[in-house]
Amino acid sequence: MKVSIRVPATVANIGPGFDCLGMALPLYNTITIEETVLPGSGVEINVLASEDLNTELSLEHIPMDENSIVYKAVELLYNSIGQSPSELKITIHSEIPIAKGLGSSAAVIVGGLIAANELLGRPADEAALLSIATEVEGHPDNVTPAIVGGLVLSSMEEDGSILYRKLDWPQDWILTLCVPETELVTEIARSVLPTEVPLADAVFNAQRMAMFVQAVNTKDADLMKAALKDKLHQPYRMKLVPGLEKLMTNLKHEDSVLGVVLSGAGPSVLVISQKNDLEKVKNIIKDSWNELDIKVQLYNFNVEQNGATIVNE
């Protein structure tokens, strides 16, 4: 038996929502798991990256043995029903840029998990899949939208369960995803974060997070401008993301821009703006990275409303 799962990329954090806010985007990884017939052949993992990706560098970030996150996810699922994975061939078709802050690892974890769940006759329900995926990833903000799609608030409860709610992204707020040629592995981007933060910074983010939810629900652009700020991770990561500070400064006085935020742990950046002046905003974005001699690719996406889906072959 063979199962393929298509999983969307995700942007996490989105300003004030460190480790709790994420949205799915229409860029996908497809993870296929096939039961092989040779007894004792173990688990084989292959990664096929899209030609557009800077493969040599980025593939280094994906272990292809038992240390791989896809293996860990599959193993946890098998273990949850008292079994161990064996005689499996896992193939990852990667179209989501790797080490760019676009949830490529979350997509691989979710794809492996859901494919294994299908092979095993669906022992895990959505809640169990969310918990296992979060256990492997460490935080729920990428894996939750990767599983359920849309713009999602999520929290990890004390018993390890994941609570989530979807929000409706206002259609006329444009998402411009800026993907620079630089790479940043999440592990490194998390290692620069402090283990404790000043109370005033925690309060700052709590205030902005509350504003974010109200701004989205009432499509209030002025409130959103105030909400798209962060003191929990962006200031610490600024030095790892060349271009971010410059871009924030260069777009600061653009009326149509609601915010400039790090996508996940970076180095990609999400610019949220209103429809007017989009071309001008895009030119400012390109110039900001050009000044640093860094190539950047820009994408305008709508939120992907579907999470992981089974691919019928």
Ligand code: HSE
């Ligand atoms: N919330 C996570 C972080 C997302 O900022 O580290 C990246 O995986």
